[in-house]
Amino acid sequence: MAIYKLNEICKTERGNGSFKKNDLSHDKNLEYLALHYGKTYKLEIIDNDFSFFVDKSFLKTNSLMSKNDVFLISTSETVKELGKVIFYNADKEGILGGEQIKIIPDNTKVLNRWLFYWLKMNQNIFAKFATGIKVYRFKRADFSHIDISLPSLEEQQKIIDIIEPIENLFLKYSNCIRIDTFKNCEDDVKKIIDIIEPIEIVIAKNKEILNSSIKLIAQIGQKLITKKAIGKKLNIYQQREEKIEKGIYSQTADIGNFSNKIKKQEYYSKLPSRARLKVQLNTLYICKLLGERKFLFSNSDKNLIISNGMWGIKSDSDFKFSNLSFFMSDYFYNKKKLFSTGTTMVGLNDQGLKKIISEVEIIHDLESETLLEKLFETLSISSKIDNELDKLINATIKMLVR
Numbered sequence: 001m002a003i004y005k006l007n008e009i010c011k012t013e014r015g016n017g018s019f020k021k022n023d024l025s026h027d028k029n030l031e032y033l034a035l036h037y038g039k040t041y042k043l044e045i046i047d048n049d050f051s052f053f054v055d056k057s058f059l060k061t062n063s064l065m066s067k068n069d070v071f072l073i074s075t076s077e078t079v080k081e082l083g084k085v086i087f088y089n090a091d092k093e094g095i096l097g098g099e100q101i102k103i104i105p106d107n108t109k110v111l112n113r114w115l116f117y118w119l120k121m122n123q124n125i126f127a128k129f130a131t132g133i134k135v136y137r138f139k140r141a142d143f144s145h146i147d148i149s150l151p152s153l154e155e156q157q158k159i160i161d162i163i164e165p166i167e168n169l170f171l172k173y174s175n176c177i178r179i180d181t182f183k184n185c186e187d188d189v190k191k192i193i194d195i196i197e198p199i200e201i202v203i204a205k206n207k208e209i210l211n212s213s214i215k216l217i218a219q220i221g222q223k224l225i226t227k228k229a230i231g232k233k234l235n236i237y238q239q240r241e242e243k244i245e246k247g248i249y250s251q252t253a254d255i256g257n258f259s260n261k262i263k264k265q266e267y268y269s270k271l272p273s274r275a276r277l278k279v280q281l282n283t284l285y286i287c288k289l290l291g292e293r294k295f296l297f298s299n300s301d302k303n304l305i306i307s308n309g310m311w312g313i314k315s316d317s318d319f320k321f322s323n324l325s326f327f328m329s330d331y332f333y334n335k336k337k338l339f340s341t342g343t344t345m346v347g348l349n350d351q352g353l354k355k356i357i358s359e360v361e362i363i364h365d366l367e368s369e370t371l372l373e374k375l376f377e378t379l380s381i382s383s384k385i386d387n388e389l390d391k392l393i394n395a396t397i398k399m400l401v402r
Helices: 112-121 123-129 140-145 153-172 182-223 320-328 330-339 350-358 366-400
Strands: 002-005 010-014 032-035 070-073 085-088 094-096 100-105 147-150 247-250 266-268 275-278 283-287 295-298 305-307 310-314
Touching: 002 140, 010 140, 070 112, 085 112, 100 112, 112 123, 112 153, 123 140, 153 182, 182 320, 182 330, 182 366, 247 275, 283 320, 295 320, 295 366, 320 330, 320 366, 330 350
Parallel strands: 032 094, 247 305
Antiparallel strands: 002 147, 010 100, 070 085, 070 100, 247 266, 275 305, 283 295, 283 310
């Protein structure tokens, strides 16, 4: 294998498309895809589903992207995200905006897609070159300090051919697959297909059940809302906050949006002052912030503490699940927009919540309540399975990682 500096096997061009966020359009008839930093930084592949466009007036020298091109995110609010690589796989040409760097490989030494894979696997290398305090950057000159070992072009193509059919799995588990030789790559891909892919299939099926349960609860909650004097008032109360010194804590930012998923939790010997709610059984926790549909529900007590940026909604009514389902309905979230206040942190306060509750009545229907009870139970069980599958995947990765 030949060893080069990264700048010896590729040139770079800084994106300089002059468009701003407000210039972007969903009109597919416009000439170019608009590769605005704010629309690309969460992606790994730009394909024909990319839905932001601009006209040719925004095209500048060194900003054109064509199929098979590669570019990097050169600016990030976190060091971890710095240097994220994106592969351009769309048929229509694109214009690359600022805070991004186009990579132009020397195809006598390296193939575009193999380099994309290598950059994906080695993204953390850019962290050592990060500059800045609140916003981090690296420079194109840093490429001269990065070593890269290249197999032959023939070997690179064979590696591409075996990864491309399972590319989504590779992008998710790239730290488990070697691309230095075809033999190593073939062995690792086989393990991914034999071990991780079956778990991924179970995860996908469980998420279908989870998402369907959430959707049905929200729809039934919407249908149970009725006019005043026809239904019954919402019979709910809020869990009281308490001062908690230590424990396992998940901040609101680490709770998934409308998914009942806790993405991160960790033990604190001294909890932040906002950690004031212990997660209790049959309690629906909803986020106060505007624009977020974060919630948590469990049919059992959990050894977990969350922020008072959420409310714990409880009900002792015979129609408790009908009451709880209201807070997952579109009606509630539309009212939340209407009554939210604030400047820096816009959200619903206690007064606004009471106002919404006072205006609402719901139908007490025994069949709906029975169905909702089963759906909330399914939601809780599916979420537990999802968490356990995450643990299984993480343990498997530790076994496979190179």
